[in-house]
Every structure is written in C-alpha cells, then in structure tokens.
Amino acid sequence: xxxxxxxYIFVLLYQLLIIITPIFTxxxxxxxxxxxxxxxxxxxxxxxxxFTAFAALGMGDYGxxxxxxxxxxxxxxxxxxxxxxxxSFFSAIVLIAYLIFTYYTKQYQLLFLINILTILSYIFDIxxxxxxxxxIKNIMIRNMLVRLGxxxxxxxxxxxxxxxxxxxxxxxxxxxxxQLVTWLPLLRKLRGFEVQWEKVKKHxxxxxxxxxxxxxxxxxxxxxxxxxxxxxxxxxxGFYNQAxxxxxxxxxxxxxxSTVMSPRMVKQYNGAKKEDFERSTxxxxxxxxxxxxxxxxxxIAIAPLFIPLFLGSAFQPSTLNLQILAPSLFxxxxxxxxxxxxxxxxxxxxxxxxxxxxxxxxxxGTNIIFIRLWGSYGxxxxxxxxxxxxxxxQAYFARHYFSIKKMIQQLFPYVAASLIAxxxxxxxxxxxxEIHAIFIIAAQxxxxxxxxxxxxxxxxxxxxLKAGRMLYTKIARKK
Numbered sequence: 001x002x003x004x005x006x007x008y009i010f011v012l013l014y015q016l017l018i019i020i021t022p023i024f025t026x027x028x029x030x031x032x033x034x035x036x037x038x039x040x041x042x043x044x045x046x047x048x049x050x051f052t053a054f055a056a057l058g059m060g061d062y063g064x065x066x067x068x069x070x071x072x073x074x075x076x077x078x079x080x081x082x083x084x085x086x087x088s089f090f091s092a093i094v095l096i097a098y099l100i101f102t103y104y105t106k107q108y109q110l111l112f113l114i115n116i117l118t119i120l121s122y123i124f125d126i127x128x129x130x131x132x133x134x135x136i137k138n139i140m141i142r143n144m145l146v147r148l149g150x151x152x153x154x155x156x157x158x159x160x161x162x163x164x165x166x167x168x169x170x171x172x173x174x175x176x177x178x179q180l181v182t183w184l185p186l187l188r189k190l191r192g193f194e195v196q197w198e199k200v201k202k203h204x205x206x207x208x209x210x211x212x213x214x215x216x217x218x219x220x221x222x223x224x225x226x227x228x229x230x231x232x233x234x235x236x237x238g239f240y241n242q243a244x245x246x247x248x249x250x251x252x253x254x255x256x257x258s259t260v261m262s263p264r265m266v267k268q269y270n271g272a273k274k275e276d277f278e279r280s281t282x283x284x285x286x287x288x289x290x291x292x293x294x295x296x297x298x299x300i301a302i303a304p305l306f307i308p309l310f311l312g313s314a315f316q317p318s319t320l321n322l323q324i325l326a327p328s329l330f331x332x333x334x335x336x337x338x339x340x341x342x343x344x345x346x347x348x349x350x351x352x353x354x355x356x357x358x359x360x361x362x363x364x365g366t367n368i369i370f371i372r373l374w375g376s377y378g379x380x381x382x383x384x385x386x387x388x389x390x391x392x393x394q395a396y397f398a399r400h401y402f403s404i405k406k407m408i409q410q411l412f413p414y415v416a417a418s419l420i421a422x423x424x425x426x427x428x429x430x431x432x433x434e435i436h437a438i439f440i441i442a443a444q445x446x447x448x449x450x451x452x453x454x455x456x457x458x459x460x461x462x463x464x465l466k467a468g469r470m471l472y473t474k475i476a477r478k479k
Contacts, residue, residue: 025154026242027310029167035314037164039229039238044108044168046225046237048115051101055094055122057211059087060131061344066203067132077190080129082199086207091123110165117172124179129186143178150174210344212353216360220386224367228379231371240376242311243321244383250295250329281402282410284341286463288333289414294452297422299326302444305429305437317376324380331387338394342401355393359386413459421452 030038063083070076098119102112153170157163229237300323307319343352363386370378395404425448432440456464 025151026245029154029158030311032158032160033164033167034161035235035238037161039234040108041164041168042225042237042241043229043234044111048118050223051094051098051119052122053214053217055091055119056125056214057087057090057207059083059207060128061340062207062210063128064132065344067129077194078196078199080190081193081195083203084126085195085200086203088123095119095123111168114165114169114172117176121176121179124183126182126186143181146174146178146181206349209349209353213356216356220360220363220383224363224379224382227367228371228376232375236376239315239317240321240379242315243318243325243380246322247325247329251332281337281342284337285407285410288337289411290463292330292333293414293418294421294448296326296329297418298425298445298448301422301425302441305441309437320377321380324377324384328384328387331391335387335391335394338391338398342398343394346401348397351397352394355397356390358393359389362389413456413461417452417455420455421448424448424451
C-alpha cells in the first residue's frame with residue numbers, strides 16, 4: 001500500500017501540474033491575448049482533440065491493464081512492443097489524415113500546422129507502460145520539469161494579441177518534448193526490440209473496443225464545443241472553455257486515483273483476491289466522495305467572486321458555466337471507479353464502451369437543443385448530463401461487484417458535510433460585504449474547510465483517522 005500511496009502522490013502532482021500550468025498562466029494569457037483569441041485557441045484545440053482521441057486509441061486504459069498483468073520480466077519487452085506496434089500503426093494513419101485536413105483548411109491554418117506536434121506527442125505517448133508497472137516517480141519528475149519550462153516560455157515570449165501562434169507552439173512543443181523524455185529510461189530498461197506478430201493481432205480487437213470510449217467521449221469534450229462555436233461565436237466557446245479548464249483542474253484528484261489503483265486491482269482480480277478487490281473498491285468510493293463533494297459545493301459558492309477576480313470581468317458568463325459543470329467532478333469520480341477500476345479490470349470492455357456511447361449520444365442531442373436556448377450554458381448542461389448518465393449506466397453494469405446500499409451508506413456522511421459547509425460558505429458572502437473579493441474567497445475556503453473536516457472528524461471518518469495515524473507515526477519516527 002506504501003507503493004500505491006507514493007505513486008498516487010507523484011501521479012497527482014504531475015496531473016496537477018499539467019492543469020495548473022495553463023491555469024496558473026490563464027489570467028496572464030487572457031489579458032494578453034484578449035478573449036477573442038482565447039476563444040480561437042479553444043476552438044482549434046477542440047478540433048485537434050478529435051484527432052488526438054483517434055491517435056490515443058484508448059491505449060492508456062488497455063495498455064496499463066496488459067502491462068500490469070505481465071508476471072515474468074522476460075515477457076515485458078514483447079508485450080510492450082506488441083502493444084506499441086498497434087498504437088503506432090493507427091496513430092500514423094491519424095497523422096496522415098490530420099496533415100490532409102490541415103492542407104485543405106484555410107481558417108487558422110498556421111495554428112493547425114503547429115498542432116502537428118500535438119498529434120506526434122500522442123504517437124509517442126507510453127505513459128501506460130509506467131503506470132502499468134507501478135513505476136511512476138522518475139518519469140513524473142522529468143515531465144514536471146518540462147511542464148515548468150512551458151510556463152516560463154509563456155511568460156517570456158507571449159506579450160500581446162499577435163503572439164497567439166507562439167502560445168500554441170509553446171504548449172504543443174512542450175507536450176511533445178515531455179513524451180520523448182519518457183522513452184529514455186524505457187529504452188535503457190528493455191534494451192532492444194522484440195515483437196511477436198501473434199500478440200500484435202491478439203491486441204487489435206481489445207484495443208479497438210476500448211478505443212471506442214475516447215472516440216465517443218469526443219462528443220461531450222470536443223464536438224459539442226465545435227458545435228457551440230459554429231452556432232454562436234468563438235467568444236462563447238472561450239466563456240465555456242475557461243470554466244471547463246477550471247473544473248478540470250480538480251478532476252486530477254480522481255484521475256490520479258484510477259491511474260494508480262487500476263494496476264493494483266488488476267493484480268488483485270487476477271490473483272483471485274476477492275476481499276482485497278472489494279476493499280480497494282470501497283476505499284475508492286470514500287476517497288472520491290471525500291475529495292470531490294466539498295470541491296463541488298465550494299466551486300458553486302465561490303464562482304461569482306472568483307471568476308471576475310481570476311479571469312477578469314469580461315468572462316463573467318463563465319461563472320454560471322462553472323457552477324453547472326461543478327457536479328460533474330463527483331459523477332466523473334464515481335464513473336472512474338465503475339468504469340476503469342471495475343469494468344475494464346474485469347474485462348467487461350463492451351459494457352464500458354456501451355455506457356459511454358449511450359451517454360454521449362444523449363449529450364449530443366441535448367447540446368443541439370440547449371445551445372439554441374442557453375448558448376454556452378446549454379453546452380455545460382449537456383456535459384453534466386453526460387457525466388451523470390455515464391456514472392449511472394456503468395454502476396448498473398458493475399453492480400455485481402459492489403453493494404449499492406453499502407456504497408450509499410459510505411457516501412452519505414460526505415454529502416451531508418459538504419451541504420452544511422456550503423451553507424456556511426454562502427453565509428460568508430452575506431456577512432463580509434465591505435472587503436476585497438480575495439479575502440471573502442479566502443474566508444469561504446477556510447470556514448468551509450473547517451466545517452467540512454470538523455463534521456467528518458466528529459463522525460470519526462476512517463480515511464481522516466487513518467491519514468492522521470500515518471502522519472503521527474511519521475512525526476514520531478523523526479523524533
């Protein structure tokens with residue numbers, strides 16, 4: 001469990017850095033590039049994301065599971081290269097398609113050309129190998145340094161509205177460099193190339209099945225934004241996208257958990273350790289509730305003051321977008337448990353893909369309807385519907401691996417504590433009215449945190465008590 005904790009910390013730090021880098025630079029970039037250029041960048045990124053989903057092929061989830069299942073060290077090289085042959089073949093096809101698209105696209109062509117580096121970065125993405133091996137620390141440190149370099153580059157070279165292409169290039173180039181860096185320790189470890197074509201053929205169908213998920217997910221993640229841009233304006237896309245980025249900042253808490261727990265649960269399931277598998281599942285339920293529910297209510301409470309302060313008054317429409325999107329943090333967290341940690345681990349890939357397909361189709365339909373009524377708010381509602389439906393459908397398909405009654409019992413204290421903390425956070429805005437917004441937000445976060453964790457400690461929450469015992473033990477050892 002110590003290895004899981006260490007890996008989780010490093011995955012969390014890296015995932016945080018991936019999001020924090022643009023989030024940290026966001027206020028600067030928005031004010032320098034101006035809202036219209038920010039909307040253009042969001043639109044271009046949405047189109048590029050459609051291609052990257054096909055290039056990624058869902059290899060992150062499937063490859064991680066296969067590598068985690070390898071028992072003999074001598075088989076590791078064959079499994080890795082057999083998987084990578086599949087990934088590189090399909091990614092090369094996507095790259096050719098993207099080059100053709102870029103050649104015939106006249107609007108924003110330069111930005112699309114720069115994003116060739118983004119497509120290439122997905123071709124060289126082998127993060128799944130390290131997560132499957134539960135060997136994360138060194139690779140994450142290297143990528144953190146690359147990400148910090150991108151932040152420095154933005155502050156040094158992006159100075160005005162005419163630097164949009166420079167901004168896109170810095171993001172694409174650092175992403176590509178980060179993927180290349182991951183190959184250095186792998187080549188030293190595996191030493192040489194070895195592939196078995198029978199294994200390559202064996203992986204094609206499962207990879208294509210799992211690949212359906214990221215491709216389908218394009219609908220709520222990218223296609224809906226493209227529709228929004230074509231139906232309204234690039235500026236509306238910017239309003240929605242900035243709120244989405246802020247929400248995504250906190251998704252890392254749950255994606256990091258699935259990244260670390262999935263390989264461990266694969267080994268537990270394959271080793272017929274049913275009790276350990278169930279224990280990991282219920283631990284994940286508690287963790288998701290503990291970490292996401294106070295974030296959901298907290299974001300809804302602070303958004304009216306935070307958005308104008310952080311993004312500027314021009315992005316006021318992003319406030320309601322963020323409030324609508326916030327609950328998707330919780331539903332995405334639960335879906336990560338039902339989908340990745342249970343369905344994919346137990347080999348129920350078709351059920352996993354089917355649930356995402358149904359949710360995405362519904363999201364697409366509601367997006368078309370709601371955009372006409374509410375603009376960017378309609379896109380936010382459709383994304384929330386997507387996460388809710390995905391969660392419910394995957395829970396249904398995974399129902400034999402956990403008790404719904406026990407899950408609800410475990411979630412209830414966190415729901416109650418979050419709602420009570422929310423009342424206090426809203427109350428702060430009515431009490432503190434004559435001071436600067438930043439101090440009101442700080443008071444909301446502080447009081448909300450005290451109330452939330454105070455209630456959980458009062459009810460002797462097992463996760464908090466365990467964390468407290470671990471901290472006490474470490475301090476005692478140092479003394």
